[in-house]
Amino acid sequence: DAIALAPLTNSLSYLEDGDWGVIRRGDVQFYDKDHKPVTRPVTQTSQSAIHVDKGNYRHFMAKEIFEQPEVISHTLAKYINPLDGRISIPDFKVDWRELSRVTISACGTAYIAGLVGKYWLEDMAHINVDIDVASEFRYRKAPLSKDSLALFISQSGETADTLAGLRHCRESGLRIASVVNVPESTIARESDFVLPTRAGVEVGVASTKAFTCQLAVMACLAIDAGRARGILDEAKVAAMLRSLESLPGLIHELLRQDEQIEAIAKKLSRSGNILYLGRGTSYPIALEGALKLKEISYIHAEGYAAGELKHGPIALVDEEMPVIVVAPDDRLYEKTLSNLQEVAARGGRIILISSARRCAQNAEDIWAGIAIPDADPFINPILASLPVQLLAYHTAVHMGTDVDQPRNLAKSVTVE
Known part of the structure; x- marks a missing residue:
């Protein structure tokens, strides 16, 4: 290590x-x-x-959250060629037009980054994408075709289940690509193509900056695939790259709400159960928010697709249940709004993560609102990650837990 x-x-x-x-x-x-x-x-x-130093921050996790504008900028600089305004992935010798499928496998937060990547690749490149939790991937015994690309995501590059899945795909003759934060890691060394993130050293067990850098890489990969397969024209590619390049400034803007989010988290720290909801690419962010909260605050939290609310989770909603709704102002907002109203009708304490305009419109129904900047809907999953990270961090601090090294967890899971 x-x-x-x-x-x-x-x-x-x-x-x-x-x-x-x-x-x-x-x-x-x-x-x-x-x-x-x-x-x-x-x-x-x-x-x-x-x-490997906290600087002026109380915890490594706080430092790493606030480093995200810088490290995302460094990561994007690795993949966006400033001379021609195109995606440039050195040594990535894959013809996207010849691929029939992408198979993604990862664990924990990296799996959630892959889930967002699945939405992006299918939308932008019109390519079939399978995604598995790495610990279950080999047991599914799915047919693997040699005209597929196997993609593995791991912060450390040493995750045992992810590495086992990589070797399984190697035995089946697939080409192997990996998104890793440690270029010297085992997963990187055993891959045909390495897509490094430039998050720098991440000490906190709960991943923050590595996650958003993984999303940045997945976004670049999806744009490159969409252009190569003729789904995205040059004008659309240029617009999407401008949106990605705007991320550091938009994240800086979001981080100014830190004190407001801390006040909301203080209320959350008195709860025993919390529900997260989202649709489309916001669904994985709901999963990530719940995972972060349970990891470091030890509060039970669950992330659900908003459309699944009436298929069970709504039975949990009462006047004591906080429900965090990730609903950026995009084409799915109105559908998520109907779920928000169902929760409000049952007295649920709603925390809405959306645009300032949507938070203001729903002021009477919500407990609190966290505004994300108006931006291209394509980058909303990255922007919405910051509020759920800060909510988890401040809640854990108020709970008095060990934020950087929560109980029973390790930074790298090197056993199956």
């Missing part, structure tokens, strides 16, 4: 499965699984101890 060793060294040798070594003073000899001496190259890691 390069981050764990960062305070000690930036020179690392990565061993292959079955390798072992003999360490002596000033010397190390590696052997392979057949006990034959081998040489493994020494690499200089990009991780550095100087970056």
